[in-house]
Amino acid sequence: MKIKNFDKRYYKKCPKCGLVKTVDSFYKHNRYGVRSWCKVCESDSAKSNKNKLRRHNYYIKNKSREIEANKEWVQKNRAKRNEYMRNYMRLKYLRERKINYEHTHINNDIVWA
Numbered sequence: 001m002k003i004k005n006f007d008k009r010y011y012k013k014c015p016k017c018g019l020v021k022t023v024d025s026f027y028k029h030n031r032y033g034v035r036s037w038c039k040v041c042e043s044d045s046a047k048s049n050k051n052k053l054r055r056h057n058y059y060i061k062n063k064s065r066e067i068e069a070n071k072e073w074v075q076k077n078r079a080k081r082n083e084y085m086r087n088y089m090r091l092k093y094l095r096e097r098k099i100n101y102e103h104t105h106i107n108n109d110i111v112w113a
Contacts (some may be wrong), residue, residue, distance in 0.1 A: 016037045
């Protein structure tokens, strides 16, 4: 089902859940217009343990190749990775600071005279 303009009037049935939904409930696909499963089913499938286990087994079988690919990606995307890590560490620091603040100030029943 190739759909060029994504209009909400078009409907499609998801083969996984069996529900008929508007086309905007499906992810776009470059070749066929939209994916076959709806966004909800795609999301559930991606989060499943089966995919995690499959990915883990692939990593174990191809560990050296995966490590080399990771190193190559880091070298090509150093600025992007550094920015990501900076933001990650900043958020981690703020989360810990908030937890420490709540632990020392909010949880204690401080009575001001």
